[in-house]
Amino acid sequence: MGTTATKIHNKRARIPWRFLGKRALFYTFTLWAALTINFFLPRMMKGDAVSAYLARNQNISQEAADALRALLGLDTDKTLWQQYMDYWALLLRGDLGISISHGLRPVIEVISGALPWTIGLVGVATxxxxxxxxxxxxxxxxxxxxxxxxxxxxTTFLSTIPYFWLGLLAITVFSVNLRLLPIGKAFGVGLSPTWSWDFISSVIEHGVLPASTIVLASLGGWMLGMRNMMLTVLDEDYITVAQAKGMPNRRVLWRYAARNAVLPQIQSFALSLGFIVGGTIVMEMVFSYPGVGKMLLDATNAKDYALMQGVFLIITLSVLVANIAADVAYAFLDPRTRQTES
Structure with missing residues (x-):
């Protein structure tokens, strides 16, 4: 009996290598496709960053313009295929290029300056x-x-309200009328990012209003999804058996019902974590928050290819990593998943 129990235990604890291998191949192909689209999509837009820059600075010579195009990987002497190969060569070296809309600063430096604000605000709210x-x-x-x-x-009604309207309503009530919270920005005027209590308290105070609106706008989806899954799970036989055995309601609720009902929520939560990096563009525009979402919008308007591709790359990687984590967690929490796909 001990040997049989040991075999069963080992079988249950076995790592689903075949399942994980299939998912790894799928996500590798997905990453290649996403990065390829990331290269071609900006180049399908009319105009480019250099043309927009020259329109604002007409005293730039043709030689300087050609040098700027070559620096940004927009050299007209190279074919699109050569630009594509150069794009991959730079990616493999960890070089995301330079941003013409931010004073020719490295893209990785520009993104790293906005990323903590988005993760801190949207991440905590999510x-x-x-x-x-x-x-x-x-x-x-x-x-x-x-x-x-x-x-x-x-909560579902709150989720149906357009986010920009909810944000403007919150600003009107709590900032303009009641004067309880600041209108926008990430911290107060005159402060600089330091690890001082004045700066940290200002960041928290400025983040309360946008974070609260994000929570209110997304709370209904999570609550409705979990409630519907609970109604399905509560009709299962093992819940009836657990209650017939006289188990405490609290244990049946959290140990059996909620534990199984939460499984579909994990995939959605992983996707939400992945899209945190992209930020909430509307929220950052309404509250003038210096996050990645607003940066992406500004880069699109300026046709800053390098910055657009850098932001898309970070978003793509974050979504893929979140999905991989969700698949692995789902495979271990629900053995039926890996048995079906193995």
């Missing part, structure tokens, strides 16, 4: 919304038919 929505949805699903069901249409 985690809060997921945690509150998932726990709340599980409890509401468990207490189905009670007055707690009123939270579902309320």
């Amino acid at each position: 985690v809060i919304a997921f945690t509150v929505g998932t726990l709340g949805g599980a409890f509401i699903g468990w207490r189905r038919g009670s007055r707690l069901d009123l939270f579902i249409p309320l």
Whole structure:
């Protein structure tokens, strides 16, 4: 009996190498396709960064313009294929090029200056919304038919409001009328990024309003999804058996029902974590927040190819890494997944 139990345990604990190998091949191809599209898509747009720069600075000589095009990888003497190969050579060396809209600074330096603001704000807001929505949805699903069901249409209604309108409404109420919170920006005027309490408290104060609107706008989706999954799980036989054995309701709720109902939420949460890097463009525009989303919009308007490609690269990698993490976690939490795909 001990030998049989050991075999069963080893079989359950076996690492799903075949499943992970298939996913690795899939994501490798996806990465190549995304980076290839990342190269060609900006070049399909009308105009380029150099032309826009020359329109603003007409005293630039033709020789300087040609040198600038060569520096940005837009040399007309090279074919599109040669530019594509140069693009991959630079990527493999970790060189994302230079940004013409930021004073010819390295793209990696420009992105690294905006990335912490987006991750800090959108990341914290996403985690809060997921945690509150998932726990709340599980409890509401468990207490189905009670007055707690009123939270579902309320939070869903908030999710249907256009984000820019919700942000402007929050600014009007809490910043203009009540004067409780600052209108926008990431920190107060006159402060510089340091590890001082004045700067940190200013960052927190400026982040409360945009973070709260993100939570309110996304809370309904998490709560509704978890509540619906709980209603499905509660009809399963193992829940009925657990309750018939006299297990405490709290244990049945969190150990059996919520643990299985949360599995589909993991994939959605991973996607949300991946898209955190892209930021929320509308939010950053409404609150004048110096994040990656606003930077991407500005780079698109300036036709800054290098910066656009750098931001797209970071977003692509973050989404792929988040999906890989979700697939691995899902495979270990739910053995049916790897058994189906193996």
